[in-house]
Amino acid sequence: MRKSLFYLLLTAILGVSAVISSCNKNHEQTQKHVKYVFLFIGDGMGTNQAYVSDLYLKKRAFKGITFLHFPTVVLTTTNCADSNKITDSGAGGTAIATGHKTQFQAIGMDRNTGKKFESFAEIAHRHGWKVGLISSVALNHATPACFYAHVPFRHEYNIIASQMLRSGFEFFGGGGLLVNGQNRDSLRALYFDSLRQKGYQVVFNRQNFDKAIKTAKKVFLTDTESLDNSQSIYYMIDSLSHVSLADFTKAAIKFLDNPKGFFLMVEGGKIDWASHANDVATMIYETQDFNRAVEQALQFYQKHPDETIIIVTADHETGGLSLGYDLTRYSLNLQLLAKQYRSKLFLNNYLATTYPEGYNFKLKKFVKLDTNLIDRKNFTAMVNELVDALQHKAGISWTTHSHTGTMIPTYVKGVGQDSFHGIIDNTYTFKVLMKLAGF
Numbered sequence: 001m002r003k004s005l006f007y008l009l010l011t012a013i014l015g016v017s018a019v020i021s022s023c024n025k026n027h028e029q030t031q032k033h034v035k036y037v038f039l040f041i042g043d044g045m046g047t048n049q050a051y052v053s054d055l056y057l058k059k060r061a062f063k064g065i066t067f068l069h070f071p072t073v074v075l076t077t078t079n080c081a082d083s084n085k086i087t088d089s090g091a092g093g094t095a096i097a098t099g100h101k102t103q104f105q106a107i108g109m110d111r112n113t114g115k116k117f118e119s120f121a122e123i124a125h126r127h128g129w130k131v132g133l134i135s136s137v138a139l140n141h142a143t144p145a146c147f148y149a150h151v152p153f154r155h156e157y158n159i160i161a162s163q164m165l166r167s168g169f170e171f172f173g174g175g176g177l178l179v180n181g182q183n184r185d186s187l188r189a190l191y192f193d194s195l196r197q198k199g200y201q202v203v204f205n206r207q208n209f210d211k212a213i214k215t216a217k218k219v220f221l222t223d224t225e226s227l228d229n230s231q232s233i234y235y236m237i238d239s240l241s242h243v244s245l246a247d248f249t250k251a252a253i254k255f256l257d258n259p260k261g262f263f264l265m266v267e268g269g270k271i272d273w274a275s276h277a278n279d280v281a282t283m284i285y286e287t288q289d290f291n292r293a294v295e296q297a298l299q300f301y302q303k304h305p306d307e308t309i310i311i312v313t314a315d316h317e318t319g320g321l322s323l324g325y326d327l328t329r330y331s332l333n334l335q336l337l338a339k340q341y342r343s344k345l346f347l348n349n350y351l352a353t354t355y356p357e358g359y360n361f362k363l364k365k366f367v368k369l370d371t372n373l374i375d376r377k378n379f380t381a382m383v384n385e386l387v388d389a390l391q392h393k394a395g396i397s398w399t400t401h402s403h404t405g406t407m408i409p410t411y412v413k414g415v416g417q418d419s420f421h422g423i424i425d426n427t428y429t430f431k432v433l434m435k436l437a438g439f
């Protein structure tokens, strides 16, 4: 009797566990892995960079920032491995790209131990996915470098460029290449030659993008007419006719689309630069361009909603941007920013080239300036004073010309959006992507 009860129970338990295990199996079989991963990094894009852009654009009856309405938004830490340091794009990008914290200015490795960290892009590539990297700044600048390079310091541009050659990634697009040393143009040309030897079609003119993406196996696309001295695309506020992040994103999607899967990282690198310059109008145009690139991904998502994830995040905040200024107290007059239609950088360069001998400006009518700043050649200080006065009147203020340690928002849409909750660490995105992709 006892024995038969025991067997009865045993069969019941085994039966139940068999059902459970078959459920698990079915669940595993039916659970599709993500195949298309879009990772957008707004360099320096804190909550307010995106929010101010949205408010301002809507005030001027333009389209607002689409990704602010993504179904999942979580706060994200940005701290690096050094306990008393605010992060940079090297350590910040490494955390996002590889899931490991590292030291300030290190790229894809631990500087103290020499240990290299493999990035999601490298792992995806090993699994047969195509990989694309886009940035509005040079493609061997810190953020894109974190996805293929492993160097102790971010400014080792020549070594980073050599490591790019070895990545084998299919698509590079946006800015050019930075090099260190003398005869930079010829050194840069050598790197482009090496890329060609590795099977890349290198394109310097946007008119040839379409042709290249139809015929080539691997591409490096840039548009030299749209690049400034730092090998980055001119600020959008200065050059709306130049190539944009959305142009590159559109080309990349066409080029990378394949049944096995792809990973595309797009960096809005000059949201950070405009924020370093404390130049809010310029920053807004960069964020608008970045948002248009995200919209390209959204169009792809509509066609593949069950296999696509779009993540929009940042490596850190830059400038300590705030809505509100002490002297203007409760006023917020963002529409005033429309009076600025060139970047601080452009204005400085323009004045310096137009008045090489200096010029005595009479600006007291508009704004009280330190008279030392008004005359002679100190255009940088003068432009800063003028633009800052306008920003303050609009109710905008900044706390620093460097990065801040605040948390930043991560916006997610698509398969796996529910894996993000509350506050996440900047190493978390990598871990979720690994799971979602089944690597």
Ligand SMILES: [Zn+2]
Binding pocket: 044, 089, 272, 273, 276, 318, 403
């Ligand atoms: Zn920065």
